Amino acid sequence: MIIEKTKLAFQNMFPTPESELSVSEEVTEEAEKTETDKKAKPEKTPRLDGVIECDYAVHGYHLDVQVDAEQLLVAVNVVDQEEFFIESITGVDWIKEGQIEIVYDFSRYDFDTCRVVIRTRVDRKNPVVPTITGIYAGANWHERETHDFFGIKFDGHPHLIPLLLPEDADFHPLLKDFKA
Template sequence: MTIDESGVAHKKEVVDKKNVVDKNASMPFEFTSADEPTTEQRPNPHAKESTNVQATVDALKARFGDAIVDVTLYANEHTVRIQKSVIAEVCRHLRDELGFTFLVDLGGADRFTEDERYEVFYNIVNVKAGKRIRLKVRVDEDELTVPTVMYIYPGANWNEREVFDMLGIRFDGHEDMRRVYLPEDFEYYPLRKEFPQLGIPGSLPLPPRSPEAGLTWDPFAAAHQGPTIKSYQEPKSADEDQE
């Protein structure tokens, strides 16, 4: 027992560093850039064999050469970054020659960087072989267009429209480049980082508060103008009479 300055007695803590179990040791953050890369090779418990497509990546490299910008292997998943001008040819080659017939997902991301700010990704599956590949395309802010793949994978149609709706990236050759979720006359792209999450007041109208009135542009009309009232006069209730 020891007594510290405030006079509180407490047990002396003896720490044997060798016997202390580090609770975080089972889940090390070995992939964050802040950490030094470890030399020790541990198997990733989430890694799957189906996402390692070295043969396909080699075939793409042999066919397209310099158009393949970067290949990364993270958690046993291959990600192939390619130049955006060849995305349609790469997809057609993957579908016709390499058996990747199913586009699972297509979406966009705002990386909020100076160069090549936006990114569009394509997750494609070879159903027969049970293999998955991820393609990525970077888009610069000055030229927000990507060639469409909706004629190769028709399922890309609405996904590309969603990317256009949320990020404002246009898809060249898309036959129906309209918004999906938001009204046609909405002027902003909400998934861009500079868009305020709470929205821009006056950008989306509410319906009229009575059959005769016009659109409501105040998003908090009930708080500012009073509650919405019925278009017919409600009879007085017995309670109101008593008051």
């Protein structure tokens, strides 16, 4: 099964204590709902890097991977190796924590269904992540769009100019403190 395979590949990315953490979370799969509640009060339990296997029926994806910005390319390489296609890239502005989350969605063409979400959090003041256009050429527009909306700088992007916004746009409308 591709889910286990991918999960194992992801777990190899993280040092042992964190893979233990992800195993423990897998055990408490019944407590899935309460686990997601931590988003509501994230200042108490910020999520650590690692892999979580999610309930597909609830969330609509199988694997939820949180990585550091430095590890992003490694994680994307993992999904690329397993022949996932890129679905989308987007961001979420967690203004209370002073962080921006960049969310990468990947899925598969075959019937071995597995949706993977890779997230990384960066500082809201200086949001920089490496570009993945070298791995997925189709990430180009998605990254430009995310740059438009959140002001995230994709380091190494070949053509990071506004895509959907006007070419002279210096605002980022999806930031929570954006006022039109």
